[in-house]
Amino acid sequence: MKREVTITVNGVTHTRTVEPRLLLVHFLRDELGLTGTNIGCDSSQCGACTVHLDGQAVKSCTVLAVQADGCRVTTIEGLANGKLHPLQQAFWEKHGLQCGFCTPGMIMASADLLSRNPNPTEEEIRRGLEGNLCRCTGYQNIVAAVQAAAEMMKK
Amino acid sequence: MFAANFDYYRPATVAEAVQLLSTKENAKILAGGHSLIPAMKYRLAQPSALIDIGRIPELSGIRVEGGKLRIGAMTTHAAIAASADVKAHCPLLAEAADKIGDQMVRNRGTIGGAIVHADPAADYPPNLLALGGSVTAVGPNGSRTIDFAGFWTDLFTTALAPNEIVTEVTVNGYGKGTGGAYADLQHPASGYIVVGASAVVTVANGVCSKVSLVIGGATPNPVRASAAEAALTGKAPTAENIAAAAALAANGISNPIGDSFASGDYRVHLAKVLAKRALTQAAARAQ
Ligand SMILES: Cc1cc2nc3c(=O)[nH]c(=O)nc-3n(C[C@H](O)[C@H](O)[C@H](O)COP(=O)(O)OP(=O)(O)OC[C@H]3O[C@@H](n4cnc5c(N)ncnc54)[C@H](O)[C@@H]3O)c2cc1C
Ligand code: FES
Ligand code: FES
Numbered sequence: 001m002k003r004e005v006t007i008t009v010n011g012v013t014h015t016r017t018v019e020p021r022l023l024l025v026h027f028l029r030d031e032l033g034l035t036g037t038n039i040g041c042d043s044s045q046c047g048a049c050t051v052h053l054d055g056q057a058v059k060s061c062t063v064l065a066v067q068a069d070g071c072r073v074t075t076i077e078g079l080a081n082g083k084l085h086p087l088q089q090a091f092w093e094k095h096g097l098q099c100g101f102c103t104p105g106m107i108m109a110s111a112d113l114l115s116r117n118p119n120p121t122e123e124e125i126r127r128g129l130e131g132n133l134c135r136c137t138g139y140q141n142i143v144a145a146v147q148a149a150a151e152m153m154k155k
Numbered sequence: 156m157f158a159a160n161f162d163y164y165r166p167a168t169v170a171e172a173v174q175l176l177s178t179k180e181n182a183k184i185l186a187g188g189h190s191l192i193p194a195m196k197y198r199l200a201q202p203s204a205l206i207d208i209g210r211i212p213e214l215s216g217i218r219v220e221g222g223k224l225r226i227g228a229m230t231t232h233a234a235i236a237a238s239a240d241v242k243a244h245c246p247l248l249a250e251a252a253d254k255i256g257d258q259m260v261r262n263r264g265t266i267g268g269a270i271v272h273a274d275p276a277a278d279y280p281p282n283l284l285a286l287g288g289s290v291t292a293v294g295p296n297g298s299r300t301i302d303f304a305g306f307w308t309d310l311f312t313t314a315l316a317p318n319e320i321v322t323e324v325t326v327n328g329y330g331k332g333t334g335g336a337y338a339d340l341q342h343p344a345s346g347y348i349v350v351g352a353s354a355v356v357t358v359a360n361g362v363c364s365k366v367s368l369v370i371g372g373a374t375p376n377p378v379r380a381s382a383a384e385a386a387l388t389g390k391a392p393t394a395e396n397i398a399a400a401a402a403l404a405a406n407g408i409s410n411p412i413g414d415s416f417a418s419g420d421y422r423v424h425l426a427k428v429l430a431k432r433a434l435t436q437a438a439a440r441a442q
Contacts, residue, residue, distance in 0.1 A: 003163055020160075020163035021160055021161065021195075042156045042196060044192075045345075047257070050259055056233075057262060058263055059259045062192050063188065064163075066207070067188065067207060112259075130258075131256065131257025131258055131259045132257075
């Protein structure tokens with residue numbers, strides 16, 4: 001039994017007929033071609049698939065597309081607004097990535113964190129990103145990037 | 156990974172959800188999906204129909220009534236952790252909610268789903284049992300109340316009938332003179348608890364007038380540490396008295412869970428260590 005869903009992704013409204021088992025991450029990647037959102041695990045642990053659903057960070061591998069029907073989704077592709085988002089700028093400047101696979105999820109989770117806590121301590125950043133795994137950086141420069149972005153966003 | 160196929164329903168009311176649950180073959184409720192969807196991806200669960208209760212407005216929200224918190228089943232862990240009402244009337248519950256998984260998990264996972272899933276390593280059950288309260292369930296024959304003490308019945312099993320839906324969780328709040336604390340050891344990879352101890356202690360005139368202590372993670376369902384509670388009740392919350400009580404914290408534990416990470420004996424040991432920490436902090440917060 002397929003269902004019709006209408007989801008507004010990065011400001012554009014899309015209607016598709018999908019199987020209920022289709023995950024939001026596959027809707028984004030396979031139906032819409034938005035491949036910035038990655039899939040890094042099968043166990044809802046890595047956070048590479050993090051997007052915003054009605055403004056909150058979620059793991060899009062653990063949300064069905066039918067659950068997002070009628071909702072707003074923001075992916076990494078929708079974050080820049082003419083110029084790079086401060087988090088994107090800061091990840092670049094602080095070298096907060098190596099292979100870059102975890103980066104879209106890291107940035108989307110960090111954006112959620114900074115929206116709730118514009119002035120996080122290092123400890124709060126590490127805790128805020130505990131649902132995002134990085135196999136390259138050792139997290140040091142990721143934390144530095146989020147701190148730098150928080151500074152930029154105050155200005 | 157893909158789940159097996161299923162039919163999807165999104166009822167607008169509890170009555171409609173109960174009706175669907177009673178009539179659709181092999182149907183399951185879908186709440187936040189953060190236990191069910193992973194299980195379906197692994198094909199550990201293959202329901203033929205999912206009934207999504209995520210759009211039933213009356214199932215979300217937190218009210219304070221007569222010193223109790225009434226929390227809709229679909230209220231997320233994040234909403235509970237951030238709620239000013241929960242922080243004011245039952246800070247222990249806000250702390251427990253904030254420990255669950257990570258921010259993204261807390262943004263989707265719900266209290267109703269977590270208590271029905273009844274994972275032995277879940278954070279709410281020991282804390283809810285220590286605080287006291289009940290679950291409201293609605294089925295084809297109306298609504299009933301199930302005390303937390305009788306709600307968890309076995310590994311991943313509750314007293315809920317197959318055609319019942321949890322609509323609300325009622326939790327006793329506490330105020331001045333009472334403190335609550337949760338001490339846990341988390342599995343380094345999954346973040347779930349290996350063992351957790353939840354304590355709620357009331358101190359009046361320098362003695363512990365009421366002590367509630369529950370151990371989670373060591374057994375399929377959380378167990379009340381009655382011997383430890385009795386040992387501390389009526390005594391001053393001194394380090395010696397707390398240590399003596401905590402030494403009895405594993406008395407109610409038989410056949411502890413053991414796995415490659417933590418043996419049963421280790422969990423029994425942890426129960427006592429964590430009970431001491433939780434009682435110490437709860438008593439300090441009570442004063
Ligand atoms: C990466 C990760 C880490 C996690 N870490 C922790 C942790 O540290 N501590 C912890 O406690 N939990 C943890 N969880 C589990 C999380 O708390 C889940 O949210 C919770 O177990 C299930 O809630 P849900 O709303 O997602 O329910 P779902 O997954 O939608 O449902 C779970 C089960 O309950 C049933 N159900 C749901 N709601 C109702 C209802 N109202 N009435 C009747 N039946 C219902 C469903 O049919 C299903 O069988 C983690 C999950 C993930 C993915
Ligand atoms: S792909 Fe790993 S959490 Fe979603
Ligand atoms: S930069 Fe490679 S996984 Fe994080």
